[in-house]
Amino acid sequence: MDNYIHDCFSDAALRFPQQTAIWSEGSSLSYEELARTTDSLSQWLQKRLQGKGHRIALLMPKSTEAIISILAILKSGNTYVPLGDSWSDGRINKICLDGQFSLLITDQKDRAIGSQGCHVLSVGSELWLNALGTSVDPGMTAPSIVKEDTAYILYTSGSTGIPKGVCVSHGAAAFFPSWAKNEFSINETDRVASVSPLTFDLSTFDLFTSFAAGATVYIVPEMLKVFPARLSEFMQTHRITCLYAVPSTLILMAQRGKLQNRDFGQLKNVLFAGEEFPVPLFKAFRELMPAGIDYANLYGPTETNVCTYYRVPEGFDGSVFPIGRALPGTHLFVRNAQNNTQSGQTSGELCVAGPAVMSGYFGINDSDADYWVKNPQGGEHRAYATGDQVSTSGDGEWSYHGRLDKMVKIWGYRVELGEVEACLLELAFIDQAVVIKRSGKSAAGDELVAFILNLKNSDKSASEKANADGCALADDESEIDEIRLAISHCKKNLPPYMVPKEIKQLAEIPTNNTGKVDRLRLENLAAE
Amino acid sequence: MSENSTPERIMNLICNDLAKDISREDVTYESSLFDDFQLDSIQLIELFTKLETEFSVELDDDDMDFRHFMSVNTLSEFVDSVVSGSH
Numbered sequence: 001m002d003n004y005i006h007d008c009f010s011d012a013a014l015r016f017p018q019q020t021a022i023w024s025e026g027s028s029l030s031y032e033e034l035a036r037t038t039d040s041l042s043q044w045l046q047k048r049l050q051g052k053g054h055r056i057a058l059l060m061p062k063s064t065e066a067i068i069s070i071l072a073i074l075k076s077g078n079t080y081v082p083l084g085d086s087w088s089d090g091r092i093n094k095i096c097l098d099g100q101f102s103l104l105i106t107d108q109k110d111r112a113i114g115s116q117g118c119h120v121l122s123v124g125s126e127l128w129l130n131a132l133g134t135s136v137d138p139g140m141t142a143p144s145i146v147k148e149d150t151a152y153i154l155y156t157s158g159s160t161g162i163p164k165g166v167c168v169s170h171g172a173a174a175f176f177p178s179w180a181k182n183e184f185s186i187n188e189t190d191r192v193a194s195v196s197p198l199t200f201d202l203s204t205f206d207l208f209t210s211f212a213a214g215a216t217v218y219i220v221p222e223m224l225k226v227f228p229a230r231l232s233e234f235m236q237t238h239r240i241t242c243l244y245a246v247p248s249t250l251i252l253m254a255q256r257g258k259l260q261n262r263d264f265g266q267l268k269n270v271l272f273a274g275e276e277f278p279v280p281l282f283k284a285f286r287e288l289m290p291a292g293i294d295y296a297n298l299y300g301p302t303e304t305n306v307c308t309y310y311r312v313p314e315g316f317d318g319s320v321f322p323i324g325r326a327l328p329g330t331h332l333f334v335r336n337a338q339n340n341t342q343s344g345q346t347s348g349e350l351c352v353a354g355p356a357v358m359s360g361y362f363g364i365n366d367s368d369a370d371y372w373v374k375n376p377q378g379g380e381h382r383a384y385a386t387g388d389q390v391s392t393s394g395d396g397e398w399s400y401h402g403r404l405d406k407m408v409k410i411w412g413y414r415v416e417l418g419e420v421e422a423c424l425l426e427l428a429f430i431d432q433a434v435v436i437k438r439s440g441k442s443a444a445g446d447e448l449v450a451f452i453l454n455l456k457n458s459d460k461s462a463s464e465k466a467n468a469d470g471c472a473l474a475d476d477e478s479e480i481d482e483i484r485l486a487i488s489h490c491k492k493n494l495p496p497y498m499v500p501k502e503i504k505q506l507a508e509i510p511t512n513n514t515g516k517v518d519r520l521r522l523e524n525l526a527a528e
Numbered sequence: 529m530s531e532n533s534t535p536e537r538i539m540n541l542i543c544n545d546l547a548k549d550i551s552r553e554d555v556t557y558e559s560s561l562f563d564d565f566q567l568d569s570i571q572l573i574e575l576f577t578k579l580e581t582e583f584s585v586e587l588d589d590d591d592m593d594f595r596h597f598m599s600v601n602t603l604s605e606f607v608d609s610v611v612s613g614s615h
Contacts, residue, residue: 086568223594226570226572226573227589227592227593227594228589229589229590229592230592230593252573256576256589257589258589258590261590411570442574443573443574443576443577444570444571444573444574445570447570483548484548484549484551485549487548487549488549491549491566496568496570497568497570499568501571502548503548
């Protein structure tokens with residue numbers, strides 16, 4: 001048997017049939033039940049779709065049904081593509097056009113999405129119940145899956161306004177969960193809280209590491225993230241042993257989670273990734289938690305999955321967390337501004353070659369793309385250039401120093417500011433749009449602020465309103481209506497975390513002496 | 529209702545600071561915070577802090593529950609109960 005993620009699950013199901021595989025509000029499934037149900041659905045998919053390699057989209061919250069679908073899709077040799085149920089219809093339609101799905105599995109069939117002509121399997125329908133209930137035909141042969149076949153596609157923000165689908169092969173998908181299982185000693189006694197949505201690569205740890213180990217996945221209801229005291233209560237009630245979350249979630253728990261009143265005696269691993277965890281806030285969190293918990297900072301864009309890790313030592317006294325060391329079999333090197341990747345350089349853009357790197361973006365013929373770099377050490381894997389600035393001290397430990405482009409993180413989610421700008425520019429009355437990230441103004445953490453320019457308005461207002469800075473803000477009625485319209489347009493076309501919290505209309509977008517947009521000045525303006 | 533009533537103050541907080549694309553005329557005290565005001569989870573967190581400042585209270589996180597965050601009216605009852613110390 002190969003060690004693909006669904007094979008690891010099947011193997012655990014043979015070893016721990018009675019163990020609970022998934023716990024969710026109102027329903028739980030044992031490994032044996034989950035194996036049987038997913039075998040049935042997998043055979044149904046095989047018969048229905050003919051052949052392997054179909055892309056199947058999932059539009060539903062993280063649930064028992066979603067996980068059944070994922071395992072069945074993998075077993076049947078097809079590719080699962082999670083769509084966020086909080087994403088707008090506009091974004092989902094764009095992705096359906098891009099992804100050319102053979103089937104959409106959803107519990108929201110009434111949503112106003114075209115699904116672009118693909119078939120729909122509605123969760124809970126008669127068809128669904130039949131597919132799950134049919135007894136498994138022992139005579140039917142399972143598809144033969146090779147490591148290059150795509151296991152899943154995760155859509156992330158794209159700078160041109162179209163989300164990009166990161167394709168992860170079966171070979172790549174298997175690497176991180178199996179490493180994490182050994183590194184963090186996850187076994188069948190573990191209870192793993194799954195907080196991240198399926199669209200986020202953190203969820204692949206929750207599911208596939210747990211399933212490889214025979215552990216139980218506890219599906220945390222989405223809304224609990226907003227009620228940190230409820231989340232900490234959930235963790236106590238279910239005696240959670242492992243939590244993998246973005247720092248934003250942990251910071252909120254430290255601030256409002258009533259951690260001092262909770263008993264976390266069972267918790268042994270807290271892993272974080274997706275954004276930087278400011279050390280003082282980490283320490284505030286750790287002080288409220290019992291001693292003896294292992295903390296680790298995991299790093300890696302969706303394109304490479306986790307490629308470095310840093311286990312936080314007991315007496316850590318640094319001012320920032322390093323991103324740590326490369327995972328085994330993973331080769332890290334840097335390229336400088338002249339695209340030079342000569343060995344011996346200690347700082348520059350991080351390039352990653354290794355078994356977990358993506359196969360490419362869906363539908364893009366990108367073999368010549370700038371982000372593919374030849375691995376100077378040779379080997380079977382080409383390297384992906386991450387756009388992240390890093391340095392290494394030479395002892396194998398790496399540090400992160402920000403982005404080279406306009407990508408930011410909001411709650412650990414990647415946001416290409418260009419995608420938000422492109423969305424605003426779809427409106428006829430917006431002539432220029434610049435989006436920036438603002439920190440420290442809202443209790444909820446970092447947020448986006450958009451500056452827009454309407455030449456028609458700025459002509460008439462330039463004379464009357466321009467202050468010494470030339471950056472007069474809009475205040476009349478029609479401009480307020482335009483701002484309202486702009487926010488509403490973003491909500492219809494972008495996921496919630498990408499919608500600007502504030503949109504300011506300017507008489508002129510400030511530029512610096514090279515003629516480029518003066519983003520620093522806009523950041524100062526946004527902070528006012 | 530008067531401008532100083534609890535629901536009206538909460539309504540103003542939400543319309544002026546959070547749901548900026550929503551017109552006051554399109555919503556009522558019974559409108560759903562999620563479906564009608566379209567507040568997302570991050571905005572809800574902001575709303576907690578704004579409520580604490582506006583009403584000079586400390587909201588006990590142990591008392592916070594989904595059922596308080598259904599509409600302006602349910603929020604208003606919750607805030608009133610905290611202000612009067614009955615919670």
